[in-house]
Amino acid sequence: MEKEITIYDIAKDLGVSPATVSRALNNHPAVNEKTKKKIYNAAMEMGYQSNVFASNLRSKRTNNIGVIVPRLNSSFQSSVLAGMEKVANEAGFNLIISQSLESKDKEIANTHSMFNSRVDGLLVSLASNTESLEHFAPFIKKKIPVIFYDRVGNFEEMFGVTIDNMKAAHQATSHLIEQGCQRIVHVLGNIKVNVYHERLKGYKYALLDHSIPFDENLIIYSDLNEEAGYDIVQKIKSIEPRIDGLFVSNDACAASCLKQLKLEGYRIPEDIAVVGFNNDVISRLVEPNITTINYPGYEMGELAMRNLINHLDVNTENLLKNTNRITLRSELIIRESSKRK
Amino acid sequence: MEKEITIYDIAKDLGVSPATVSRALNNHPAVNEKTKKKIYNAAMEMGYQSNVFASNLRSKRTNNIGVIVPRLNSSFQSSVLAGMEKVANEAGFNLIISQSLESKDKEIANTHSMFNSRVDGLLVSLASNTESLEHFAPFIKKKIPVIFYDRVGNFEEMFGVTIDNMKAAHQATSHLIEQGCQRIVHVLGNIKVNVYHERLKGYKYALLDHSIPFDENLIIYSDLNEEAGYDIVQKIKSIEPRIDGLFVSNDACAASCLKQLKLEGYRIPEDIAVVGFNNDVISRLVEPNITTINYPGYEMGELAMRNLINHLDVNTENLLKNTNRITLRSELIIRESSKRK
Structure with a gap:
C-alpha cells in the first residue's frame, strides 16, 4: 500500500499553509477561487482522498442511501432507479442497491446489511411474501428514515410513494x-x-x-x-x-x-x-x-428520493407521522388494442 | 440521537461476558450455535450496529464496490446489475451505483466521488464520449482494481470483460x-x-x-x-x-x-x-x-464482479497486467424475421 497523501503533502508541494489547503478543499469563502482551483487540481493529481471516514465519524453521516428492490432486472424498477440516482447524485449522495429476489428472508438480510453499513436513509419496494415490517424497526428506533415505494405492503403505519x-x-x-x-x-x-x-x-x-x-x-x-x-x-x-x-x-x-x-x-x-x-x-x-x-417510474424514483433527502435535514419523525402516503398521477393511454369505436 | 448500543449493553442484558458477545457477533468457533443465536437475536432487538467505521479503519476496506453505468434505464444494463448484485451480495459486498448519462464530465465526477467514498473496487461501462482513462489513474495508483465491461473503450492497457x-x-x-x-x-x-x-x-x-x-x-x-x-x-x-x-x-x-x-x-x-x-x-x-x-448480460455481470472480488484478495497488479480481456460467449439465435429458407 502506498503512503496516503495528506493535506501537508499538498501544502508542501504548492508552498502554501496546510490550513489554506484544508480551507480550500472544504470550499471555505476565505480562499480565493484561483487558489482553490490550484489546490483542487494538485489534490487530484497527487491522488488525495478526502478523509471520508473521519468526516463521517464527526457528522454521523455516510452520505449513502440504501435501496432494496424486488428485482434489478425489471423495466419498471430500472426506470425508478434512474430517477433516484439522478436526484441523489445531484445532492451528493451515493446509492447502495440490493435486490430481495422476491424473498422475505433475503430482504431481511439486506435490511440488516444496510443497517450495519449505516446508510443515512432507506428506500424499499417490498418482496411479494413480506408479511411484517419488523425488520425495519431498528431504523425507526435510530430515526433513520425509511420510505416505501410501489410495493408498499398493506401496512397503514409506514410512509409510502405509490400511484392510485x-x-x-x-x-x-x-x-x-x-x-x-x-x-x-x-x-x-x-x-x-x-x-x-x-x-x-x-x-x-x-x-x-x-x-x-x-x-x-x-x-x-x-x-x-x-x-x-x-x-x-x-x-x-x-x-x-x-x-x-x-x-x-x-x-x-x-x-x-x-x-x-x-x-x-x-x-x-x-x-x-x-x-x-x-x-x-x-x-x-x-x-x-x-x-x-x-x-411514471422515473418520476416515482425522483419523488421518493427527494422526499427521503428532505427528511434527513428536518425533524424526521413528525414529517413521517403527518404524511402517510404520496400518490403519483397515472393515466390511461388508449391505443389500437382496445379501440373498437 | 439515541445512545449507541454497545456489546457491553448486550453482555449486561444477557448476563454473559463482553468477550463472548464480541466473539459471537464475529462468528467465532469458540462460541456454540445456541449462544450465538441468542446473542444475535438480542443484538438485533436492541438495535446494535456493528462498528463498520472502526472495522473499516482497521482493515482499510469499506466492502463497497462502485459501479458506473451509462444509463440505469436500460434492459441490458439492468441484467448486468442483477448479476453483479447477486455475486456481490453473496460475498458480503455492497454495490454503490451511479450513471454517467453518456456524459464524460459526469463520468469523471462520479469517478471522483467513488474514489472519495473509498470503494474497494470499481466496475465501469464507459460513456460514449469518454476519450481517455486518465480519471481512473488515482485508482491504479492506489492499487484499487478497476474492471471495464461491455463499453471498454478502445484502450489496450485496461482490463475488460466483453463479448466478441x-x-x-x-x-x-x-x-x-x-x-x-x-x-x-x-x-x-x-x-x-x-x-x-x-x-x-x-x-x-x-x-x-x-x-x-x-x-x-x-x-x-x-x-x-x-x-x-x-x-x-x-x-x-x-x-x-x-x-x-x-x-x-x-x-x-x-x-x-x-x-x-x-x-x-x-x-x-x-x-x-x-x-x-x-x-x-x-x-x-x-x-x-x-x-x-x-x-448474456446477467452472466457478464456475474463474471465481472467475481473477477473484481478475486482481485481484492491477491496481488492485483500482476493479475490485471497478465489478463487483458475476458470474452464471454455470445451466439446467433435464428428466428422468423430472417428465415427465408
Whole structure:
C-alpha cells in the first residue's frame, strides 16, 4: 500500500499553509477561487482522498442511501432507479442497491446489511411474501428514515410513494366496458402485494359501477412474465361464456397474451379488447399497440428520493407521522388494442 | 440521537461476558450455535450496529464496490446489475451505483466521488464520449482494481470483460448473406464506442468473405432508441438499388424498424430480412420474432464482479497486467424475421 497523501503533502508541494489547503478543499469563502482551483487540481493529481471516514465519524453521516428492490432486472424498477440516482447524485449522495429476489428472508438480510453499513436513509419496494415490517424497526428506533415505494405492503403505519392502483384499474376496466366488453378477464400477480390487491379492487368496483356481475372465473393469477401468455390463453379458451376483454397487470405479459391470442385466431380488438399496465416500450412496439396505464417510474424514483433527502435535514419523525402516503398521477393511454369505436 | 448500543449493553442484558458477545457477533468457533443465536437475536432487538467505521479503519476496506453505468434505464444494463448484485451480495459486498448519462464530465465526477467514498473496487461501462482513462489513474495508483465491461473503450492497457462483438456481427451478417441478402443495411451507434466499432468491422469482414463490395451508403448511424425506426426506414426507402437485409445493433430499435417497415408494406423476411442484437424480451414478442445475438448480460455481470472480488484478495497488479480481456460467449439465435429458407 502506498503512503496516503495528506493535506501537508499538498501544502508542501504548492508552498502554501496546510490550513489554506484544508480551507480550500472544504470550499471555505476565505480562499480565493484561483487558489482553490490550484489546490483542487494538485489534490487530484497527487491522488488525495478526502478523509471520508473521519468526516463521517464527526457528522454521523455516510452520505449513502440504501435501496432494496424486488428485482434489478425489471423495466419498471430500472426506470425508478434512474430517477433516484439522478436526484441523489445531484445532492451528493451515493446509492447502495440490493435486490430481495422476491424473498422475505433475503430482504431481511439486506435490511440488516444496510443497517450495519449505516446508510443515512432507506428506500424499499417490498418482496411479494413480506408479511411484517419488523425488520425495519431498528431504523425507526435510530430515526433513520425509511420510505416505501410501489410495493408498499398493506401496512397503514409506514410512509409510502405509490400511484392510485385502484383508480388506475377502475379506469382500465371502465374503458373496456365502454368499448362494449361484458366478460373481462383480469390477469394479476400475488394478491398479497398491495399493487395487485388494489387493482383487483378497482376492477371489481368498475364492474359494480356498470352493473356487471363479478365472476370469480375471470380472475387469472400469474407471475406476469413474458412467457405467461401461452398458459393464460389456454385458460381463456376454456371459459364459457366466451370472454371479450382482457386487462393484464403488466405490459410484457399483455404483449405475450396478445401474441398468443393472435396465433389462436382471435382478432384484437374485435374479438377480445386488451389493456396492459406500465406503458413499457413493448406496449408501443407490438401490433396492435397496447392500451395501457402510464406508470411514471422515473418520476416515482425522483419523488421518493427527494422526499427521503428532505427528511434527513428536518425533524424526521413528525414529517413521517403527518404524511402517510404520496400518490403519483397515472393515466390511461388508449391505443389500437382496445379501440373498437 | 439515541445512545449507541454497545456489546457491553448486550453482555449486561444477557448476563454473559463482553468477550463472548464480541466473539459471537464475529462468528467465532469458540462460541456454540445456541449462544450465538441468542446473542444475535438480542443484538438485533436492541438495535446494535456493528462498528463498520472502526472495522473499516482497521482493515482499510469499506466492502463497497462502485459501479458506473451509462444509463440505469436500460434492459441490458439492468441484467448486468442483477448479476453483479447477486455475486456481490453473496460475498458480503455492497454495490454503490451511479450513471454517467453518456456524459464524460459526469463520468469523471462520479469517478471522483467513488474514489472519495473509498470503494474497494470499481466496475465501469464507459460513456460514449469518454476519450481517455486518465480519471481512473488515482485508482491504479492506489492499487484499487478497476474492471471495464461491455463499453471498454478502445484502450489496450485496461482490463475488460466483453463479448466478441466483431465475431457476433460477422455471424449476423453472414447469416443474412446465406439467406440470399446482397444489399444489407447496418444500423449502429456512436462509432467511438468500442462495441459499435467492432460490430462495424465484423459487418465489413463478412461482406469481404462473401465477395460483396462494401457500400458506405448502407451504414446508418442512430441513437438506437425505440422511436428511431421511423427515420431509419425513411432513409432505407431512398436507397438505390433497394436493400434486402437489415442488421440493427439493438433489439428495441430493430423492433421499431420492423414495425415501420410493415407499415410501409414491406414483407419480412421476404422483402427485407431483419437481425437485431441482445436477445431482449422484445425480440421474442414482436411479429415476426426477431433473429438476434444472445448477449448474456446477467452472466457478464456475474463474471465481472467475481473477477473484481478475486482481485481484492491477491496481488492485483500482476493479475490485471497478465489478463487483458475476458470474452464471454455470445451466439446467433435464428428466428422468423430472417428465415427465408
